[in-house]
Amino acid sequence: xxxxxxxxxxxxxxxxxxxxxxxxxxxxxxxxxxxxxxxxxxxxxxxxxxxxxxxxxxxxxxxxxxxxxxxxxxxxxxxxxxxxxxxxxxxxxxxxxxxxxxxxxxxxxxxxxxxxxxxxxxxxxxxxxxxxxxxxxxxxxxxxxxxxxxxxxxxxxxxxxxxxxxxxxxxxxxxxxxxxxxxxxxxxxxxxxxxxxxxxxxxxxxxxxxxxxxxxxxxxxxxxxxxxxxxxxxxxxxxxxxx
Numbered sequence: 001x002x003x004x005x006x007x008x009x010x011x012x013x014x015x016x017x018x019x020x021x022x023x024x025x026x027x028x029x030x031x032x033x034x035x036x037x038x039x040x041x042x043x044x045x046x047x048x049x050x051x052x053x054x055x056x057x058x059x060x061x062x063x064x065x066x067x068x069x070x071x072x073x074x075x076x077x078x079x080x081x082x083x084x085x086x087x088x089x090x091x092x093x094x095x096x097x098x099x100x101x102x103x104x105x106x107x108x109x110x111x112x113x114x115x116x117x118x119x120x121x122x123x124x125x126x127x128x129x130x131x132x133x134x135x136x137x138x139x140x141x142x143x144x145x146x147x148x149x150x151x152x153x154x155x156x157x158x159x160x161x162x163x164x165x166x167x168x169x170x171x172x173x174x175x176x177x178x179x180x181x182x183x184x185x186x187x188x189x190x191x192x193x194x195x196x197x198x199x200x201x202x203x204x205x206x207x208x209x210x211x212x213x214x215x216x217x218x219x220x221x222x223x224x225x226x227x228x229x230x231x232x233x234x235x236x237x238x239x240x241x242x243x
Contacts, residue, residue: 008046011036015057016099025098029053054102055112061099062114065092069121078128079182085125086150086174089118093154100158104151119147130211134183138207138234142181149177207237 014036018027029050033040047053068088075081093100103112126139126146135142153173156164166172183201210233213226221229 007036007038007042011038011043011046011053012056012060015053016061019054019057019061019098019102020096022098025101027054051107051109055108055110058099058103058108058112059114061096062092062103062112062118066114066117066121069118074125074128078125078132079134079178081125082122082129082146082178083174085122086146087170089150090154090157090170093158097158100154104155119143122147127211127214129182130207133205135207135211136181136183136203136237138210138237140234141238145181146177149173203237203239206233209233210237 011032015027015032018031018035019025029040029043032053033043036043043053047056065088069085072081102108103115123139123143126135126142129135130139130142137145153170157170210230213230213233
């Protein structure tokens with residue numbers, strides 16, 4: 001390991017430890033330099049500024065969590081994968097409260113790479129769900145709905161544990177959000193006398209076709225035609241029966 005790499009790693013590890021030990025998750029660059037036994041110029045040379053250091057701390061701390069997601073093999077049931085993904089997200093937040101608050105702080109002007117990768121993994125699972133015809137809206141919109149709810153629950157559990165003390169809260173919210181974006185289990189009992197199910201199948205079918213087009217190597221359409229087709233399908237998928 002080069003001395004440059006060693007210095008950067010030492011600063012990063014010290015900063016991550018200080019963030020974890022801090023009462024509120026905040027740290028000073030002076031404290032990091034003192035603990036890492038480096039001068040301020042070294043810190044700024046490697047990380048640019050305090051925000052750059054904190055963003056690197058988030059990515060460093062989240063790396064282990066993301067590694068388990070990268071290595072996880074997709075099961076035959078993408079809906080179950082979505083449930084496990086939600087639960088593991090909340091579990092990580094509860095185990096690492098300061099790091100999680102930092103990751104989602106409005107003060108972070110640039111989203112950490114870890115947050116962006118987590119969103120991509122979620123969208124991938126939703127695209128698999130859509131390809132099976134089990135989603136009501138386009139995967140991109142569903143990912144925004146799921147992630148905003150998942151992060152919201154995790155932040156409340158971390159920031160206000162005395163108020164949000166129901167051990168089943170995360171599961172309840174998860175199931176409610178999933179019910180709003182997912183279709184019922186395949187082949188449910190027919191509902192004679194109403195056209196509600198048929199109307200609900202239209203956006204689901206559009207979402208499925210859009211997902212399949214994204215996965216297909218060749219669709220017989222030009223790049224511009226495929227983009228326009230996906231835009232139309234996503235628009236239909238995101239318009240429920242009441243729209």
